[in-house]
Amino acid sequence: MATKRKRGNSWHYIVKRAGVLPKPVYLSFDVEKEGDEYVARLEALLDRGIVPEEFAQPKSEAKLLRSRVAEYQSRQAVSVDDAKLLPVVLSRLPIGITLAELTFHWATEWVTSMKRVQNLSPSTIRHHVGALSRALDWLAAQGDLPTNPLRLLPRGYSTYTDDDAAAVVAIEGARKEDQERDRRLEEGEEERIRAILDGAKPAGRQRALELHNKESLQLLFDMALETAMRMREMYTLTFEQIDIKRRTIFLDKTKNGSKRQVPISSVLLAKLQAYDGNYDGRPFPWWDGDLSKDVLKKVTSRLSRQYDRIFQAAGCVDLNFHDLRHEATSRLFERTTLSDLEIAKITGHKDARMLARYANLRGSNLAERLW
Numbered sequence: 001m002a003t004k005r006k007r008g009n010s011w012h013y014i015v016k017r018a019g020v021l022p023k024p025v026y027l028s029f030d031v032e033k034e035g036d037e038y039v040a041r042l043e044a045l046l047d048r049g050i051v052p053e054e055f056a057q058p059k060s061e062a063k064l065l066r067s068r069v070a071e072y073q074s075r076q077a078v079s080v081d082d083a084k085l086l087p088v089v090l091s092r093l094p095i096g097i098t099l100a101e102l103t104f105h106w107a108t109e110w111v112t113s114m115k116r117v118q119n120l121s122p123s124t125i126r127h128h129v130g131a132l133s134r135a136l137d138w139l140a141a142q143g144d145l146p147t148n149p150l151r152l153l154p155r156g157y158s159t160y161t162d163d164d165a166a167a168v169v170a171i172e173g174a175r176k177e178d179q180e181r182d183r184r185l186e187e188g189e190e191e192r193i194r195a196i197l198d199g200a201k202p203a204g205r206q207r208a209l210e211l212h213n214k215e216s217l218q219l220l221f222d223m224a225l226e227t228a229m230r231m232r233e234m235y236t237l238t239f240e241q242i243d244i245k246r247r248t249i250f251l252d253k254t255k256n257g258s259k260r261q262v263p264i265s266s267v268l269l270a271k272l273q274a275y276d277g278n279y280d281g282r283p284f285p286w287w288d289g290d291l292s293k294d295v296l297k298k299v300t301s302r303l304s305r306q307y308d309r310i311f312q313a314a315g316c317v318d319l320n321f322h323d324l325r326h327e328a329t330s331r332l333f334e335r336t337t338l339s340d341l342e343i344a345k346i347t348g349h350k351d352a353r354m355l356a357r358y359a360n361l362r363g364s365n366l367a368e369r370l371w
């Protein structure tokens with residue numbers, strides 16, 4: 001909101017907009033109504049991320065995104081994947097784009113162009129956004145950005161809407177088919193999530209997240225990665241269902257309506273033995289034993305939002321808690337010699353087609369089983 005003062009016979013305005021205007025704008029009008037109307041139109045443009053040319057910083061003086069990302073790569077440890085991807089991302093953005101232009105409006109327009117113009121798959125869009133977002137986190141921490149606009153993108157931003165599909169049809173004559181969600185933990189993400197759960201300060205923020213029941217949040221995260229269990233199956237557990245000696249979790253009723261036994265890995269066993277939480281016979285504190293649908297739905301929603309905050313703070317773009325089940329199932333295929341049927345008994349997948357997409361994870365092992 002602009003600051004307005006009357007000095008003598010004229011009205012003076014100061015318009016500030018961090019991350020949009022390169023510097024405060026000072027305006028003076030003899031007529032108050034004229035000044036109010038002009039400033040209202042100016043602020044409406046600024047709200048949309050549009051800076052009139054007379055108030056824009058010359059490109060030669062502005063901080064260019066390309067040069068600042070290059071500095072980020074030279075001063076910060078960057079993953080191999082990001083080092084390869086960032087040049088590709090930048091090559092598809094305007095050469096002269098500046099940090100001041102990186103608004104939420106720009107972020108949404110960029111994602112839309114990746115769908116409608118470049119026709120990229122949702123997973124590729126997430127990878128592009130993730131790589132650049134980690135660079136912008138660093139710039140925000142340096143004070144070059146007031147906030148990282150890519151962190152403001154809504155959940156599911158990479159999924160094609162009906163309007164996106166219609167635009168693709170108009171250009172290419174074929175609707176872009178959205179892929180099955182295959183989000184897995186990328187390099188460094190698990191370590192960053194664990195750091196946030198341990199109380200580390202998120203990049204670009206002044207303080208760590210305030211996490212209630214931190215130990216329980218850590219155990220639920222570990223259990224998800226080690227068992228491929230669903231969130232509700234875990235937070236409704238009782239200690240009677242956890243047999244430490246037999247290293248087995250007994251699920252009485254699951255989403256598919258059947259019982260199943262989930263083995264406890266050595267990693268999870270150590271975590272359970274070190275955990276001292278006990279909430280009326282339950283290891284987790286968020287559920288009071290009420291099995292009504294409304295109560296379970298509220299608990300799931302509340303926990304999902306909590307982990308969304310944690311994942312966002314860790315820089316894990318578009319990751320949700322259910323993706324951990326996909327990650328855990330993938331690890332069972334990659335790291336064990338269990339058969340598909342044995343894995344299905346652990347994860348509770350009833351339809352063999354649901355597990356078919358994991359088959360390629362074990363493709364490299366097939367040759368070893370031939371004569």
